[in-house]
Ligand SMILES: Cc1cc2nc3c(=O)[nH]c(=O)nc-3n(C[C@H](O)[C@H](O)[C@H](O)COP(=O)(O)OP(=O)(O)OC[C@H]3O[C@@H](n4cnc5c(N)ncnc54)[C@H](O)[C@@H]3O)c2cc1C
Ligand SMILES: Cc1ncc(C[n+]2csc(CCOP(=O)(O)OP(=O)(O)O)c2C)c(N)n1
């Protein structure tokens with residue numbers, strides 16, 4: 001039944017109808033009618049951020065930790081342009097998000113009006129889809145369609161640009177629910193049964209199989225992780241995952257190989273290189289994974305399950321593609337495997353696990369400890385030890401600390417790990433932690449940060465204070481843009497051009513200035529007590545953990561190299577490892 | 587333990603192109619909504635695909651559908667990506683690779699302005715007649731011809747007009763359709 005209301009009221013009503021409880025935003029002239037509608041209700045809670053980029057990362061953290069669509073509201077012009085980084089981040093990492101932007105009134109569009117920008121033009125290539133709604137009659141459909149498109153298929157960000165006159169206009173509101181018949185957008189969720197059966201037949205014959213899982217398993221929802229666990233148990237195959245898929249398979253399981261790729265474990269990368277059957281479940285053969293494409297897993301048959309047909313054969317040639325939702329496809333694989341076999345192929349796989357055992361014995365994550373300085377790896381291990389019995393959500397910034405977090409913090413559950421993988425956005429972690437904490441007020445939420453990254457969106461600490469969100473920002477402070485410094489050491493003769501974090505703020509005083517707690521620790525002997533102090537404090541904390549300044553992140557597959565050409569921590573003379581052509585790749 | 591570190595001549599982001607580039611004609615059925623052309627052109631530029639020719643027009647007015655014909659030159663692997671990436675766009679209904687799907691009809695229209703006097707004028711008309719180009723405007727020292735046909739025929743005609751006083755050309759770009767009873 002249609003109901004008359006203004007465009008601004010429609011926005012809020014549609015949010016309610018979509019079950020949205022929180023949105024992240026920042027007001028301005030072109031969205032004042034919507035802010036007025038928000039003021040007059042209390043079902044949807046608005047979280048006021050300090051910068052629109054922060055709002056987008058909060059929505060991403062919210063979305064990734066709940067599986068729901070994250071929602072952002074910003075004004076026209078600078079509000080919209082400030083959201084572009086988060087939109088691009090969400091596009092690359094397949095995060096469902098709806099960003100509503102205000103626009104100048106329709107008669108003014110194109111006149112360089114105050115705070116006008118071509119929002120749909122600017123965001124066309126960094127969204128899954130975007131809309132400029134010029135007619136109030138289109139608004140209800142667009143609002144609901146946007147949520148459907150953001151959350152279905154391969155998830156992604158959607159922008160709705162609403163001119164101010166449309167927000168004031170009166171129109172008929174209706175709640176659209178049936179999108180199965182959308183005229184042109186039809187994601188394929190069920191995999192082809194013959195292909196799935198063919199995949200199971202290959203799996204029944206494989207001698208050196210490996211599951212290569214990715215962010216798609218998280219996107220698909222917790223059942224997909226359940227199905228993956230079941231299939232892994234039935235088959236007995238080893239499992240590795242990309243950075244984006246961590247948590248889908250429990251790190252404590254003996255079949256777990258650790259993360260693969262540029263900073264993945266030796267066993268995971270060697271298994272990928274030497275396998276005879278690779279089963280990719282919701283991963284996209286990113287270049288951080290494949291290394292040199294022409295040397296990538298040369299002897300394997302490759303199965304790829306992905307909901308987006310464009311991911312298949314994009315970088316790597318696939319023998320058996322299966323287009324569909326990986327949760328559903330995994331469920332079918334389990335069913336078909338059961339119908340054909342009732343035991344894992346433990347015996348047939350024994351030689352393979354023996355080989356894997358040798359690679360494991362290399363202990364590629366071993367590092368040299370120290371009594372004098374805190375090693376960053378050690379700091380993460382101690383942090384994990386202190387929180388291992390709690391339900392903990394980890395976000396990160398971008399850099400070495402992000403990789404160390406991925407390597408040394410084991411995850412048992414999906415949706416507990418939020419990181420910017422595809423775009424690699426420094427400044428993602430702190431606001432993402434705020435978003436996660438909004439969604440899970442009672443959980444422990446920690447941003448494992450670098451001192452450089454965290455300064456990019458530090459102002460959102462103030463948001464955490466305002467909403468009493470007790471996020472813990474655990475800064476591995478090496479006084480360097482460590483990841484940049486590491487590449488300069490490897491590629492540019494140790495000339496550390498502009499990668500020293502000069503004039504750092506006193507993070508303890510900074511936390512206090514915001515109204516939170518600051519803790520500093522530089523002594524490995526006092527680390528456990530300091531971490532305990534952080535965890536015991538009921539409020540936001542900035543933890544300045546002073547770590548080794550020039551530690552490198554290993555293992556590492558250098559640019560232009562194959563999986564079996566990894567460098568490990570104790571390699572000598574890393575300065576010459578990367579050849580000239582590799583240097584151009586990064 | 588550490589795998590041998592040998593210098594390799596190969597780089598990992600730039601695998602050798604799979605196969606030689608081919609010219610293909612794609613036809614795309616889309617919702618005729620504002621910005622659709624920018625969306626498609628933006629996709630091609632963002633992903634580094636080539637566009638040789640692109641034509642758009644509304645074809646089914648009541649349904650608000652348009653047909654876009656794109657001529658591109660790409661390796662077979664890239665062609666597959668182009669098709670997949672186009673299909674990913676929300677307002678795109680269908681993408682057909684007419685070149686890959688067998689025989690299709692392709693036509694283009696051009697308006698060709700030629701200026702000249704004396705012998706050249708006679709020769710110009712003689713060639714135009716052979717190409718079945720129509721005179722749509724004439725003055726004492728110029729003609730405008732309308733010519734339709736395959737792009738190759740149009741190119742041939744234009745080449746012949748150059749020494750005879752070609753002034754300028756406008757072309758519509760390609761319209762293409764499959765043969766037989768089947769629609770898109
Ligand atoms: C400094 C730095 C270093 C990095 N180093 C590494 C590294 O060493 N190792 C590593 O793994 N990554 C690393 N990354 C991350 C890397 O850049 C990529 O983001 C990541 O590898 C991509 O993960 P993914 O393949 O799982 O794809 P995602 O980006 O998560 O994409 C998911 C895929 O699954 C598909 N999909 C989505 N939903 C579904 C569904 N429901 N069903 C089926 N399929 C679905 C999508 O179409 C897509 O193809 C690094 C990033 C940074 C910033
Ligand atoms: C917005 C942005 N700018 C630049 C980069 C390039 N970059 C990648 S890692 C890094 C350094 C990060 O330093 P820090 O946060 O201290 O982390 P560390 O590597 O020291 O752990 C930089 C500059 C980036 N990823 N994002």
Ligand SMILES: [Mg+2]
Nearest residue numbers: 450451480482
């Ligand atoms: Mg640092």
